Amino acid sequence: MTPAVAVTSLSREFRSPAGSRTALADLDLVVEAGETHGLLGPNGAGKTTLVKVLATVLLPTGGRAEVLGHDVVTDARWVRRRIGIVFGGDGGLYTRISARKNLLFWASMYGLRPQAARRRADELLGRVGLDGRADEPVERFSRGMKQRLHLARGLVGDPRVLFLDEPTVGMDPVAALEFRRLVGELRAEGRTVFLTTHDMAEAEAVCDRISLIDGGRLLLTERTELVGGLLAVGDRIDFSTADEHVPRALRERSDVGAVDAQDGVDRWRLVPAPGGDVGELVKVLVDAGVTSLRTSPPSLEEVYLSLIGSRGLAI
Numbered sequence: 170m171t172p173a174v175a176v177t178s179l180s181r182e183f184r185s186p187a188g189s190r191t192a193l194a195d196l197d198l199v200v201e202a203g204e205t206h207g208l209l210g211p212n213g214a215g216k217t218t219l220v221k222v223l224a225t226v227l228l229p230t231g232g233r234a235e236v237l238g239h240d241v242v243t244d245a246r247w248v249r250r251r252i253g254i255v256f257g258g259d260g261g262l263y264t265r266i267s268a269r270k271n272l273l274f275w276a277s278m279y280g281l282r283p284q285a286a287r288r289r290a291d292e293l294l295g296r297v298g299l300d301g302r303a304d305e306p307v308e309r310f311s312r313g314m315k316q317r318l319h320l321a322r323g324l325v326g327d328p329r330v331l332f333l334d335e336p337t338v339g340m341d342p343v344a345a346l347e348f349r350r351l352v353g354e355l356r357a358e359g360r361t362v363f364l365t366t367h368d369m370a371e372a373e374a375v376c377d378r379i380s381l382i383d384g385g386r387l388l389l390t391e392r393t394e395l396v397g398g399l400l401a402v403g404d405r406i407d408f409s410t411a412d413e414h415v416p417r418a419l420r421e422r423s424d425v426g427a428v429d430a431q432d433g434v435d436r437w438r439l440v441p442a443p444g445g446d447v448g449e450l451v452k453v454l455v456d457a458g459v460t461s462l463r464t465s466p467p468s469l470e471e472v473y474l475s476l477i478g479s480r481g482l483a484i
């Protein structure tokens with residue numbers, strides 16, 4: 170099947186009198202059709218630039234990018250008709266008019282007749298939970314409500330591929346949860362969702378695969394559930410004990426990397442040292458009388474911090 174996104178040796182330089190800056194450097198990436206793919210990376214990594222190139226908003230300076238098998242430069246019109254774009258902020262929304270009128274306007278831009286446009290607007294307003302405020306000017310909306318309207322706008326053209334740049338910034342936890350449900354629905358409808366996020370829990374919850382980029386280069390692409398296995402350390406072991414000698418004694422062992430107190434009464438987390446045998450450590454813990462043992466692979470956040478580390482602060 171033709172991939173939703175295929176990027177080959179893609180580069181993008183920004184030139185200015187002060188010098189040139191490489192936002193994307195020789196990037197290769199494939200996003201399969203129907204996949205929900207998350208793009209992670211520190212500030213300035215090139216995430217927005219990549220999404221803009223794929224969405225035909227920005228021209229690449231080298232390499233090639235295709236959406237659904239069509240070149241984003243030479244076939245930009247074809248691509249535009251099949252994608253939806255959701256960028257955060259106020260841009261792209263007409264704030265003096267209502268949410269409904271915004272959607273009707275965008276529906277007319279996609280060539281929908283008035284009746285079909287009204288139906289689409291109603292359906293989308295309900296889908297993003299704005300039906301109760303549909304006729305208020307957007308300038309009265311909170312940031313999260315504007316973000317939800319952006320989402321609705323991105324869906325007006327019934328896109329096969331949806332690009333979302335930081336889609337849940339400004340959403341409250343309930344709206345963010347609703348957003349995850351919505352992404353699940355879009356996925357079930359066979360749409361491809363390509364999203365950038367700084368929210369690791371969100372990426373873990375909604376993405377089939379994750380790509381990590383830094384300095385305009387691709388560091389890795391992996392299935393979300395396998396990302397934890399990329400760290401050359403064993404599973405974490407969570408346990409409960411009221412006996413403070415237990416964590417202290419564990420820290421003395423050469424096969425233990427760290428033992429840290431966790432949220433909750435008498436909860437601890439043991440991280441094995443590289444090469445530490447998780448099975449052996451579990452036995453040690455059982456013999457020490459701990460309770461509520463649970464092992465889990467390293468989280469996406471741990472992998473991210475381990476791979477990107479303090480580079481995330483050096484833009």
Ligand SMILES: Nc1ncnc2c1ncn2[C@@H]1O[C@H](COP(=O)(O)OP(=O)(O)OP(=O)(O)O)[C@@H](O)[C@H]1O
Pocket residue numbers: 183184190191192210211212213214215216217218219
């Ligand atoms: N219009 C522009 N002119 C000059 N440099 C730019 C422009 N847009 C982006 N850049 C530079 O390109 C690099 C990548 O920026 P980009 O916005 O793609 O990063 P990002 O990964 O989306 O970051 P963030 O997580 O902060 O949103 C940065 O160094 C940025 O300063």
